[in-house]
Structures are given as structure tokens and as C-alpha cells.
Amino acid sequence: KTYWRCVNYLRDRCHSRLHTCIITNDVIKPPTKHTCTTDGSSLEVRKFNEEIAHRARNTQEIPDMIVTNCYKALSDQGIARLPIRDNIKCRIRMVRQNKNIVNAPNDPNFTSIPTSLTKTVRDDMFLRCDTGP
Known part of the structure; x- marks a missing residue:
């Protein structure tokens, strides 16, 4: 049980x-x-915090976009119970630092691929070399 x-x-x-x-x-x-x-707003705030943490770990969106997208589902009472926007963005950055996420290049003209992005979870090489355009 x-x-x-x-x-x-x-x-x-x-x-x-x-x-x-x-x-x-x-x-x-x-x-x-x-x-x-x-009350309903405490459940909303909990779902908001879970969504923030999930997006911080699994997307490459900037913190401001994560907060903006998660705000959309909240009512006015839920937004009133949240901490200020800068503190939420700071928490997003902390979640990403604790996970040791490497910033993937978002520019199509990047110079090199970070070596940590060329390995699988089991440390197998899945990207041998970058042949370029």
C-alpha cells in the first residue's frame, strides 16, 4: 500500500x-x-510553478518568454499571489544552472557545437563531426 x-x-x-x-x-x-x-488560486500558483520548472528544464526559451507564456493561464487572483517577475526569472536561471544545461546555439551560423551536445546520456558519440553548410 x-x-x-x-x-x-x-x-x-x-x-x-x-x-x-x-x-x-x-x-x-x-x-x-x-x-x-x-482556494482556487493556490492550485493555480502550484500549477504555474510546475510549468515554470518544466519549461526551464526542457526548453531553450529565454526566462522572460517562459514567464509570459505561463502567465496566460492564470487568473487575476493567481497573478496577485505570485512573487515579482524578476524573482521568477531568477528561479528559472537557478533551475537551469543546477541542471548544468549547456546553452545550445540558437544562431544558424554558429562556429562550433559544444562537445557536451555531441554525446548521449550514456556518453556515446552521436555526432562525429560538423561538416558545415
Whole structure:
């Protein structure tokens, strides 16, 4: 069994629980009633933060574009609960630094390919040489 508890367990002492099977992920015991109070904007902010982190890890967009694209899905109440834009962009840069992402060349006239971009996850060479145009 896997035991799940409410994310507001520590803050609001919510005792809602859910039991699932480890093998099939089927619900064994349905969730009990929540005693915490949640609003829609907190869920929006959580989804916003997940989307920011996902785009920071998996795209090459500049931080300003990531923030702008993620703002589109938020309501006014959700935007009001966010930190200032510069702090969000700083967090995007930190996520990318922690992952050690190499900046891929976005210019078609780049001079050379970084060696870390010529290897697979298993350190196999998949790009032997750049023959140019």
C-alpha cells in the first residue's frame, strides 16, 4: 500500500488520507473528508510553478518568454499571489544552472557545437563531426 496525505497536513492539520496499491496504483481506500480550506488560486500558483520548472528544464526559451507564456493561464487572483517577475526569472536561471544545461546555439551560423551536445546520456558519440553548410 501507498499512503497519501493532504498537502496541507502540516499547515492546517488536515487528516485526509488515501490508500493506493503499489503495483496497480488502484485506489484501495477512497480519500477521507478534508478539514483544510483551499482556494482556487493556490492550485493555480502550484500549477504555474510546475510549468515554470518544466519549461526551464526542457526548453531553450529565454526566462522572460517562459514567464509570459505561463502567465496566460492564470487568473487575476493567481497573478496577485505570485512573487515579482524578476524573482521568477531568477528561479528559472537557478533551475537551469543546477541542471548544468549547456546553452545550445540558437544562431544558424554558429562556429562550433559544444562537445557536451555531441554525446548521449550514456556518453556515446552521436555526432562525429560538423561538416558545415
